[in-house]
Amino acid sequence: MPQEPPQIPLDEFDGFKTKFTEVSVNALGGDVIACSDDFFPAVYMRGSFGPNGALYDGWETRRHNPSYDWVIIKLGPKASHLDYCDIDTAWFKGNECPQSRVYGLLLSDKEFADPKLKVKANDERWEELLSTVTLGPDSRHIFKLNDRAQEGQWNCLKVLMIPDGGMGRFRAYGRPLPPKPLPSFPSADVEPINLLSPLIGGHVVTCSDANFSPPVNLLRSGRGIDMSDGWETRRSQIGRGKYAPGAPLEGQERKEWVIGKLGSSGNIQYVEVDTAFHPGNYPVATQIEATYHDGEEVPADAKWDVVVKKTPCGSHRQHWLAVERGLENNIYSHIRCSIYPDGGFKRLRIYGHPLAPGTKAAAPGPVIALPLTYEQFKPYGSVIQGFSLPTSSPKGVPVTTANQGTASKFHRLSVLPETEATISVQKADNKKVAGSAKVPTLQKATAPFSVIPLPTADIQSYNLLVAQSGSDGKLDASTLKAFVATAGQGVTFAEGTWYAPLNCGDFVSVGRSAGVQAGETVEANVDVYVPEYPQAAAEDALKVPTQTAQLNGHVANGVANGASGKPIQPVPITEKNWAKYGSLIAPGAQPAELTNSYPADKGAKTAIGVFRATPKVGLVRGQSFDIKLLERHPHTSQAFVPMGKGALADKGEEALAPGGTFLAVVAQAGSDGNPDPATVEAFLVPAGQGLIYNQGVWHHPVLMLDATVDLACIETQICNGKDEADPSDCELLEFSHPIAVVDVPAK
Structure with a gap:
């Protein structure tokens, strides 16, 4: 009689499981597509019963099955090598599944993409990945899958319950296949992918602290449901804990960090940091570094490039952070995200293209236009906009209830240097820009002035290209940034900011005198790429009802x-x-x-x-x-x-x-x-x-x-x-x- 695969102790598994991705989890697209029996309810409520029996948080089948029950699970990634599984009989005591076995197959791309996918239990493609194992009540059981599971490619599993009973959870861990590296740097219109996505093998290697919630949550899809499914560290205090006198970090700047390995090596175009559901504990600032290393863990003496300099964060908002000019064509394998001084945030995404080490770019990439945010525009001026949640207001911008409770007032989003200002309506081009473009000239703001687009049916977004002045007052090309602003966002250009001609249609100008405060104009010939961001615009009613009879x-x-x-x-x-x-x-x-x-x-x-x-x-x-x-x-x-x-x-x-x-x-x-x-x-x-x-x-x-x-x-x-x-x-x-x-x- 063949020997059963041995169980792996939980504490041992917890020590290395972060190297693998839970490919069956619903958050990555894992889904149950068929089962032989699901007679009993699937929510555990101790002492409560439904018409079909006791309520349990798991899968429970009817008794007296002569053979076995089964469930078919579609995995999240398109293809993965599978290494471990966790068969959890939590809450089932006396009615747990006595034994189990696991099979796998690889669906075709067409099958995998089919929203009405059906897979039969007797499909000839099923291969055994785990032989029969014995299970106990109310406990987790970790098993290493066989060599075929680890070497083959899989995206669908069949789990047997022998002969019947209850199973609380099934989890499969593996290594999703990364995308094939591109043969060369792509043109700007090739959309970047999230290189840190667990769907292609991106994963967390290590972190400095995970007191409240683990950093693996940062890799999940969507924006989450509450504060619990992000990464949150403990509070740090000056002179206490690891910063106390004699402690390892005495005298150092307070920060926490997480290191992630990309699913594929590649370049980095921009980073998304999302602080959703962290209104009172988001970090003050963040910084992103990157390096290349063949192995899993980065050595202590590795050289890290600062791809995104330390930048402020806001509450319950997405932040799109452009990579420093000159680094957009470097190839990286690992990233380190630091938050200052501590706190939590929801998601971290690293956008770029899969490229092999040594791939060379023919020329520097264009300036990528990213969605406009208050913090990223701060070196060039300020952003004027409202927020759905008062707690999303930028740090230092007070919010009060106004107009007898009918309005939220976001105070002083932009403070003007003069106590008097001229307000006028100006005209600008209203041609939408998307794709590659060359901006021939930039002009310099001689004084601060504000631009507030008037709402029209034609303008739902507009573009901004800005740069700072160097110490000599000339345009500093290393500070070039491009943004896509929505019709619900205005901006104030700080004095000395260089900006491209506007394309926001009719706009209200607020400044020292009527019109745009433009000074020196220089030839720039900046290559810009504006992605085709899908619009989610409301068609406003712009006409006053006719007042007649x-x-x-x-x-x-x-x-x-x-x-x-x-x-x-x-x-x-x-x-x-x-x-x-x-x-x-x-x-x-x-x-x-x-x-x-x-x-x-x-x-x-x-x-x-x-x-x-x-x-x-x-x-x-x-x-x-x-x-x-x-x-x-x-x-x-x-x-x-x-x-x-x-x-x-x-x-x-x-x-x-x-x-x-x-x-x-x-x-x-x-x-x-x-x-x-x-x-x-x-x-x-x-x-x-x-x-x-x-x-x-x-x-x-x-x-x-x-x-x-x-x-x-x-x-x-x-x-x-x-x-x-x-x-x-x-x-x-x-x-x-x-x-x-x-x-x-x-x-």
């Missing part, structure tokens, strides 16, 4: 004030009818000055923030809305610019729902300085236009119709969002009875 049962006579005592009918805003309250921000409108009268010693600053404004409860189309509060800003004018709703699919913020019209309600001051009810007027501002409230104008806090909208807000204030509100910034009056009623137009 009937509005909610009231005759619309064009009079927009409350002098008659009747409900107010909102009218479309125009430059003319808005002139006594402020300025219109729209194509063709005159540039306007943002003014303020704060005393110099008050420390007020002019800045751009974003209100993520949601529809107010009770503000419904076709119904009346009571005006019971108004506010004014006695020392500053205030501008609101609607932002677009474009987004990149699975990259960054999700697109906001379509629609969104701004209802502006204003009133003139009476002789006592308070709002005069007889002068209340209401205006409809479409998504493609913004407005400025003059200093001291009484107005209702932002009222949005139909959908959530991000409004860029340009204003001068003392309050920075961190400290208590300063009464000089805003005066708010609440009324016990409505001072006016607005008939909200029906769609």
Whole structure:
């Protein structure tokens, strides 16, 4: 009688299992595609029973099987060498599977890709990978698979339960086959792959700490479900633990690190670091290094290249980090990701091409345009955008609840050096750029200025190419970066930043004077590659509903004030009818000055923030809305610019729902300085236009119709969002009875 394969002790297996990939796990695409029997429920609830018996978290079949039951599992990778399996009978005590056996086969590429795949238990291709083994109750059983399993290629398993019973988990560990190295460096339009993906054999080699969750989670697909399925280290403290006097790291900078081996050697184009679900424990910064070594573990004296310099991280966000210029054509086998000083993040992906050592590139690669993020753009200026979660706000950007709970305000995303600014609408090219392009010239910002694209149906994203100035004031080519910004993102160019001509269509410019603050222009001839990022854009409703004969049962006579005592009918805003309250921000409108009268010693600053404004409860189309509060800003004018709703699919913020019209309600001051009810007027501002409230104008806090909208807000204030509100910034009056009623137009 043949001897059974011996079990491997758990502690021994745990010491080396990170060298292998759990190829059967659902997170990598592993899936059960067929079984002989699944009579009993699959959720364990002690003492609970369903119509078919006790509830168990596992697979349990009916009793008295004369032969055996079976289950067929499709593995995640397309092909793998298989080394070990873990047959776990957890929770099954007295009804566990007594014995098991494992078979494997290799599906064709066509079969593997078939979403309706069916594999028969009697398929002639099945080969034995593990002979019959005996199992015990409520325990894990680790077995080494036979030579055929380790040498062959497999992507489908058949696990036998002999003769019947229960099995909690089955796990298969192996070495996914890496992709074949490319014969040479590919052209820019060949899409890079994640070289650290476990589907091609990428795996974690070692790490400095895994106190809360293991770094192998970093390699999983998707963005996870909560904080538990990422990598998180313990807290480090100066002078304590491994940094204590006499300890190994005394006096060194605090950091944690993880080393991963790529599934295939290759070049690195860019890195993705995702801090999803780590809002209060994400690292302050990260750095990526890479090296080449033939073996599994990198020797202590290995030379590491810093492919991504130490860069700040944000909360619950994806970060796309470009490789340092000049290193994009080096060949690497291992990476080291360091986080400062500690913390956790969700995913780590290394994008490049599989290439053999010694492969030479004909020329430096182009600058790859990556999705725009606040942290990556920081050396060149700042990014103006809203976030779906207040905790995703960049570090140092306060977030408060505003407008009676209907908005989140992201304060001072961009602080302007001047206390006065000119706001104008400019035109830029709106031609979408994708693929390879050559940028002939760059121009230098002589002063900081901001660009906020106006939302249009044509512009869902635009491109940015920027560089810093060197110590001599000239363009520093080593700092060139390219970005793809969505219609929901604006930017401020810092003084001295070099930038390429814009392609964002109509945009609002905020700066020292009307128009773009452009200075010196130089020939650059920069090769750029813009990947075709799929759009996840919402088609916004850009037109104001026609205000003609009937509005909610009231005759619309064009009079927009409350002098008659009747409900107010909102009218479309125009430059003319808005002139006594402020300025219109729209194509063709005159540039306007943002003014303020704060005393110099008050420390007020002019800045751009974003209100993520949601529809107010009770503000419904076709119904009346009571005006019971108004506010004014006695020392500053205030501008609101609607932002677009474009987004990149699975990259960054999700697109906001379509629609969104701004209802502006204003009133003139009476002789006592308070709002005069007889002068209340209401205006409809479409998504493609913004407005400025003059200093001291009484107005209702932002009222949005139909959908959530991000409004860029340009204003001068003392309050920075961190400290208590300063009464000089805003005066708010609440009324016990409505001072006016607005008939909200029906769609």
